[in-house]
Amino acid sequence: MENWLKKQAQLNPKKTALILEHSDFTFKELDDSVQLYASKLSTYGVKQHDRIAIFITNSFNGYIAILALQQIGAEIVFLNTRLSKDELVFQLRDSNAKFCLKDDNADLSEIEQIDYPQVRISKTLSLVNDKSYQPVEEFNNDDVTSIMYTSGTSGRPKGVLQTFGNHFYSAIGTSLNLGINYRDSWVLAVPLFHISGLSIAMRSLIYGIGVYLIPKFDETYINKILINERASIISLVPTMLKRLLNNLAPKQKYNSNFRCVLLGGGPIDNWTLLRCNMLAIPVIQSYGMTETASNVVALNNRDAQRKVGSSGQALFPVQLRITQKNNEGIGEIEVKAPNVAKSYLNMPELFRQRMTKDNYFRTGDIGFIDDEGFLFVKGRKDDMIISGGENIYPEEVENIYSKIKGILGMLIIGKRNETWGQVPIAYVILDEKAYLTGQDLIDYGRDHMAHYKVPKEFRQVDHFPQTSSGKVLRRKIYDLPYKLI
């Protein structure tokens, strides 16, 4: 297919493509800005198929940087700005990125301690244009355009290779569910370095619709946009939705062009759903992952009451099934869709192991499908914790703590929490001679991982429940007596 941005610059030159707090850009203007910056990056040495890391916030510069790298045909490695230094080092080295492009608006304290080629966007803006620069003519379905790390069960983060075809089919699947309207615009308030955020930017290029780019989650500012502007769709995680609702004044209503909240990142409680209904805010719950380049399942508002607890039905291009069912029909969720990623970077064999012979992707999630085709997700096969929309993989956190002498064993478990849905807590077995307080362990964690991953409590136990074959029974840990340290 033709280069998407160039295509929209031709199809909809005068239509609004990007809306910031104090300015907005048509597709023609966006294209001009992007091509100008791409020519500067070209001067800096970026070429087609180069792998370039970016460390960005939801800023104008970050947005332009993504699109410019895409125009050159680079593979963009999206770094989560909340990662610790160690995590950043791993992803930079694993991806073998040529260098890292840094957003001046981001907190650069961690990344600038790292010895890896990196440059601030501000430093590249003054480069001269490369007059010989040409954008790629076509976006080929099989070409990788984005790489996002996901941790999964092993604890070792895996770079998910997302192609143009993945983003295209993801956008089409969503359009066949939500519909498309020429007057649509999408509020981008989730991180651009997540698939939830990037997929909005890609939809803008494919549908030809505008994006409200939100630099930082500020409920007052976002509600103002949803009330006073013509914004029609917003992607949110449950915590964000609750913050928006709590911030709404009585009798305030979203604008008449508003269509729905697209909700991801975990289940929504019934009470919040009810409040949305009373406020005439349609909520489309959804299910997807980095490996499927955003949603594969969605629950339309018209089915929400009837199917409480469900994530919805498989989108048009998606096939879904449950394997290894128990007697309640619960088993592993498998997905077949043209938006399933190409592979894992440097670990093609691991990816192949997650694909079945008939091309289904083993999600690692468990759930069931009812007789009308509605999916009910029961959780991570490997006990992933979702805290404020962020995924926390217990084994990853456990691996990091395993490096401390004196810790003989640790299990990370999710604990229910009013604000965050879940928070991680730790069960630890300590060496008799070790003198470690909970505060020591929290401090260590904050130095070595994103803060949301750090356990909120440390419970000392003297053993873990095990099966006869020696495998730890994670779910039985709650039964043990413990001492808070």
Added chain:
Amino acid sequence: MENWLKKQAQLNPKKTALILEHSDFTFKELDDSVQLYASKLSTYGVKQHDRIAIFITNSFNGYIAILALQQIGAEIVFLNTRLSKDELVFQLRDSNAKFCLKDDNADLSEIEQIDYPQVRISKTLSLVNDKSYQPVEEFNNDDVTSIMYTSGTSGRPKGVLQTFGNHFYSAIGTSLNLGINYRDSWVLAVPLFHISGLSIAMRSLIYGIGVYLIPKFDETYINKILINERASIISLVPTMLKRLLNNLAPKQKYNSNFRCVLLGGGPIDNWTLLRCNMLAIPVIQSYGMTETASNVVALNNRDAQRKVGSSGQALFPVQLRITQKNNEGIGEIEVKAPNVAKSYLNMPELFRQRMTKDNYFRTGDIGFIDDEGFLFVKGRKDDMIISGGENIYPEEVENIYSKIKGILGMLIIGKRNETWGQVPIAYVILDEKAYLTGQDLIDYGRDHMAHYKVPKEFRQVDHFPQTSSGKVLRRKIYDLPYKLI
């Protein structure tokens, strides 16, 4: 991708899929009817990958027959019911169809003179179900589902192999242009055996929207639907649009859910466009062909005034270019798109010749693209005539007449006509000894080809203008003196 009909029966079981004059069907009901009939056809011996011809009108039975054959996974050969006996014989034999399934509502006088296996749908309805019948699980992008004959330059009709992928991308390209709305429904008033009609049925399965099936073009009946029902889109050729407008009473307006006329099959005059504007009927002009499984270019209503005479811009998945340009920028139109057909049946080499090395399809049409990417079609490279939305290829008609002794030469030319846009007329060179009247030639034509292809006038000349190399100069024929016979 999953079988489209089964998918919609699950996604939208209670939504209206098909609306007839006195009844309508939800996707669940449509699926039930189609699967029941498919199991009967299975009893009749139809299997996956069988090639089956159909001779249908826009009837409920015709619609069900198409979908049932698709469920079995047969390749459906669509016969134009207006073809002559000779033309039908050619297409049946060329396609080597196992048999022809005939709609009892069609005029069967020609086809029933043909010695080729055929059966009326009414005779198959009483068959018992094949209990072992199973619909195909997936519609694979590369599998051929429909075959439609198109004549083109050579005069020898070519069976265009249309895949599921062709229909899918065609539908997606149109959705990215027109948008999709859950409440949409499409009026199918063009023939189901044309790509313009079949593509509506395919969009219904892909978008999950309803189809108003119109058995016969009746402007009063169609206007009633557009005024009183919730119909939102209608596909038309210019002649049909004019008939609808002429039939509208003063102050009558189409329903509030009505969105647009999708207009194909040739250019629209300015006066008709103006009338539509006054009546608030948005018109989307378009350009496409059997080989591209419907539209590749569309002109949105918002550009219509500014770009009179244009067919619009290339749809999102489509790339367009002009080659062999003359000094006015006019040349052959070439198209690259995932909806370009797979090949010609039995003539893969001919199809390959029409593809460039970089995968553009040579349309055989001439035109130019302006600096904003708008296409202006100037006509068939080979002087195709468009009469009432039907394509007439002069060489095909000339070939048929060449079989008459006494005709030494014939050139078919289009003549402007108020009602039909164009009508074919013939310039003939007769043997001195031949005694042929215009009426003789009209009678012969009516026996051997669809009536719309028969020349309306026969002009006798004594030579054709030629180039020095002996090639006939078609465009100079108007300069010659002639005698009406």
